[in-house]
Amino acid sequence: MYSVLFRQAEESSQLAGAKGMNLIKLTKHGLPVPDGFIIQTNALARFMEDNQLHDSSENIENAIIAGTFSDEIKNELTSSFYELRESYHSVAVRSSSASEDLEGASFAGQYETYLNIKTEEEFLNKVKECWASFFSGRVSRYKKKMNNQIAEPLMGVVVQGLINSDISGVIFSQNPVTHDDRELLISASYGLGEAVVSGSVTPDTYIVHKGSFEIQKEMGLKEIYMESAAEGIAEKETSEDMRSRFCLTDEQVIELTELTKKTxxxxxxxxxxxxxxxxxxxxLLQARPITTIEQDKKAAEEERNFMITDKDMDDxxxxxxxxxEGPVSPLFSSFxxxxxxxGLKKSMRQFPIGVIVDEVKVYRGHIYSKNQGGQQLPPEDSAEELFPILSERMYDIIHNTYLPFYRTLDxxxxxxxxxxxxxxxxxKLKxxxxxxxxxxxxxVFPQILLTNKLQAMYQNIQGETENSHFYEMLTGVMNKSLETDRRLWQFSVEVRENPNLTALFEHAQPEHLLERLEQTDEGRQFLQKVNEFLQEYGWRSVKSHDLIEQTWAENPFYALTHIQNYVRNGYHFDNEFKKTIKKREKLYNEFFQSIEDPAxxxxxxxxxxxxxxxxxxxxxxxxxxDAMLDAKARVFLLKVGELLAESGVIQDREDLWFLYDDEVENALLHPVSLKEKAEKRRQMFHEYELAQAPAYLGTPTEAQLKAAEEIVGAVIEDEKNTENDIFGVAASSGIATGPVKVIRDASEFSQFTPGDILVCKMTTPLWTSLFQDAKAIITDTGGILSHAAIIAREYGIPAVLGTRAATERLRDGDIVTVDGNSGKITVVSRS
Structure with missing residues (x-):
């Protein structure tokens, strides 16, 4: 197959070329893209084979244009062309190289675009001209300049219905001048977009704040406009009236802003x-990455010794x-x-768990570890003497090491x-x-060794590698997370015993709960109890593993929303916990009885x-x-932030998170303004939050990937995946069918309703309230021992984790079946 419709192609199709893949992606996600089709890269390869051409052939550009189509290719391409022409007066033909629009090499203006193509002859000629452009001298020079090594003739062609635009233009979703990701920039003029893209006109410019939709405008001359003619494109002068007014209304600017934010x-x-x-x-005619941002970013960010360098990329x-979870702030990365x-190096020598970490570094705000290829197998009796006392040993360390320092931090x-x-x-904190x-x-490591030993025994007896039942045999043991949930549930019982509090919790919006409680005596008394609870259980952050977000102890809102959820869903913690214990005991007894050898x-x-x-x-x-240290450190560090804000180093105390440790230390004694630097890093941090960080860097061997999966779950999408089947780690048994709800962060929790299937990148303790209502859990990352797996098993709901693809492949409202026994997700119907 040499051509494929946008709406029928796979998003990841490498045969489409970069521009084609972008248009396929936009179409698949329901954005307003004109219909079209891709002439895939294999068509050029076949064309060159048919005409006995090679990329080293003399005058290859002319040879391609002079070449002839085989009947097979010609018939398929012209059939697609005529089908598209039934809906559009004419088409646009654009190159779509596999190298084009890639990060660091946009190839902007290096390939060809042809507009207003109406006839079969024109169409076929323009396809050949697009192919020929892949071998042009200017592209070769540009590829060399950008160190682009793609040498194969991987040129696709996009054929798209031509929109005879009254107004057109380009949008940068991040202000390209200031690099402020809170603003976007629109350049627009009359007629077809070629006038703006080619720089033939001075367009109107609009800078829009993406949050407030505040618009700044600058009127351009808009000297000419381009429109479709009987043949090709005609260039005309704009009238005085056209030049004297903005081409876009404020309503259109806002509509474009909404579209840009979605994209x-x-x-x-x-x-x-x-x-x-x-x-x-x-x-929407086209979308591509802004490729200069990475270069600007590198210029703005100073290198630290714990950042991954270009040289490190070989590992x-x-x-x-x-x-x-996600990127970490500069200050937290310093700690x-x-x-x-x-910690890893010291404990891995003492308690070898089967993997060796050489280094830990940061890449685009995300933390990566460099692992050795081989595995260090633990000795047979490693940590054996500690196994009977692991929990008691942990609490001795906590009481002797951590709690005294926390009192100091307080x-x-x-x-x-x-x-x-x-x-x-x-x-001292560092x-x-x-x-x-x-x-x-x-x-942690001795407990991992013990669990691994028991799991190996289980698998030897069971004769298979299925692990979800094994870990379900370890549920129903009270821990601090469950204890926290139980205390919150007990608050909900107290609420339900009071008609006034019940009405408030059932009907008030979460963001108004605190204010409403503060308005009555019984509400204030209830809040006093909640605040006492938070002094013991509230040392956890909205964002685990960072200093950047509020802790529960700082703001009772987070605990109140959990209590409200218990009130509304009627969940009975003690009854459900007893069910988990019974299930554990049943699984264990059944397995224990299956062991024939008494010894x-x-x-x-x-x-x-x-x-x-x-x-x-x-x-x-x-x-x-993990939680309490960061939470206690945050509250202390806010005092340091106040000092730096008072001395003019930073604008606000919470700008502290965007400085590195050495900068904080120097600025305390020698204050100099770091406001601009902190603001740039804040923008970069938000950009990192939006971006999809690679699961790994470098080129691992199969053995390295296998070892990595044993630690963190899947690091690549399962090759068995199809359009309607997604595979991951079977982390909690059971089968459930229901509607998908994709939740990206805590701000979207209120959108989740009982009976939904939770789909997310990963979960942290903050997400536990959703497990009470979820029919099943699906995540992009994480394995059998991740937070999502542990909590799903405690709540007795099916879970398939580490899919690497669920948040991209599934949409709100899709009906799916989650099989926590096999690790398979099946799409029953699409929304």
């Missing part, structure tokens, strides 16, 4: 668009996203990256600091992160009881270390 959200990175407006209808780096590397957060005292406390993560892995039974029971007793470690260490 940017779809791609996950800044884009530039081409658009046309005909008969008051808006069309295999694994994204630690299943443990550390966490050295701490992770230090005092520091209440202190009015001098620059000298703030600097001293800041350095040093404690090293200690904290040394002990973190000292606690093996005894050995398995011993290791099982040790593992069950220590199963609280996964959540309790997160509660006291």
């Amino acid at each position: 940017e959200a779809l791609y996950g990175f800044p884009v530039d668009l081409e658009f046309g407006i005909a008969n008051h209808k808006l069309y 295999f780096w694994l994204n630690m996203e299943s443990n550390i 966490i990256v050295p701490a992770l590397e230090y 005092q520091l957060a209440q202190t009015e600091h001098t620059p000298e005292s703030a600097l001293d406390a800041f350095k 040093a404690f992160y090293l200690t904290a993560y040394e002990e973190h892995f000292n606690i 093996l039974q005894k050995e398995f029971e011993r290791y099982y009881q040790w593992t069950l007793n220590s199963s609280n470690i996964k959540d309790d260490h997160h509660f006291y270390i």
Whole structure:
């Protein structure tokens, strides 16, 4: 097949070329793209073969234009052309190279575009001219300049219905002058877009704030406009009236802004668009990445020794996203990256868990680890003497190491600091992160060794590698996350016993709950109890593993929304927890009875009881270390931010997160303005949040990928995936069918309704309230031991994790069946 319709092509089709893939993606996601088809790259390869041409042939451009089509290719292409012409007066023919529009090499203006094509002869000639442009001298020079190594003749052609635009132009979703991602820039003029793209006119310019929709305008001369003629394109002068007014109304500017925001959200990175407006209808003609942003970014960001360099790219780096969500702020990266590397190296020597981490570094705000290719297998008796006391040992470490330092942080957060005292406390906090993560892995790794040993025994007895039932045999043990949920549920019971509070919680919008409670005596009394609860259980951040977002202890809103959810859904924590325990006991007894050898039974029971007793470690260490350290540190560091804001270093105390540790230390004693630097990094951070970070960097071997998957789950999309089948990790057993709801962050929680199937990138403890209502869980990242897997098993709902593709492939309202036994998701119907 040499041609394929936009709406029928696969989004990831490499045969479409970059421009073609963009148009396919836009069409598939329902954006207003004119119909068209792709002449795939294999058509050029076949054409060259038929005409005995090679990319090294002399005068290859002329040879392609003089070449002839085989009947097979000609018939297929002209059939697609005539089918498109039934709906459009004429078509546009554009090159679509596999190298074009790629990050770092836009090839803008290097290939060909032909407009107003009406006849078969014109169409076939323009296709050959697009193909010939792949070999032109200017493209070769540009490829060399951009270090683009693609040498194969991978040129597709886009054939699209031509929109005879009254107004057209281009949009940059991030202001290309200031690089402010809160603003977009529109350049627009009359007629077809070629006048704006080619620079033939001085267009009107609109800068729009994407949040407030505030518009700044600058009128251009709009000297000419282009329109379709009997043949080709005609260039005409604009009238005085056309030149004296803006070509777009404010309503049209806002409509274009909404379209741009949708497109940017779809791609996950800044884009530039081409658009046309005909008969008051808006069309999206093209979208591509803004390729200069990476260069600007590199110029704006100073290198730190814990950042991945171009030289590092030769190694295999694994994204630690299943443990550390999304990008991290500059200040937090200064603390966490050295701490992770230090702690991992020390504990991996003492407790070898089967993988070796050489380094931990940051790439585009995301944390990656460099893993050695080979595996270090643990000794048979590694940490054996610790297995019976793992949980008690953890609590000894917490009480002796962490809690005393947290009390110090609490005092520091209440202190009015001098620059000298703030600097001293800041350095002590940095040093404690090293200690904290040394002990973190000292606690976690022995428990991993024990669980792995029991799992190996289970698989040897069971004779298969299915693991979801194994981990369900370890559920129903109270831990700090479940304890927190239970306390919140008990608050909901108290609410339901009070008619006034019940009415308030059932009917008030979440954002108004706090205000409404503060208006009555019983509401204030209830809030007092919640605040007391938060002083013990509220040391967790809205964004796990960072300093950048509020903690629950700072704002009761987050706890109140969880209580409200319990009130509304009638969930009974104790009853459901008892069901989980019964299921665990049933699974264990059935498995235990299947062991025929009494000695093996005894050995398995011993290791099982040790593992069950220590199963609280996964959540309790997160509660006291991962979450609490960052939350307590944040509250203290806000005092440091206040000092720097008072001395003019930063604008606001929370700009502190966008400075590195050395900058904070220097600025405390030698204040200089870092406002511009902090603001640029804030913009970059938000850009990193939108972008899809690679699951890994470098070119790993199969052995490295396999080892990585054992740690973090799938790192590449399953090759068995089809249009309606998605495969992942079977993490919690059961089968459920229901409507998809894609949730990207906490701001969208209110959109989730009982009976929905939760689809997200990953979950953190903040997401637990959604599990009470969800029929099933699907994630992009994470494995059998991730937060989503653990909580899904505790709540007894099916889960398929680590799909790498669910948030892209599934849309709100799609009906899917989630099989947590096999790890398969089946699309029943599309919304």
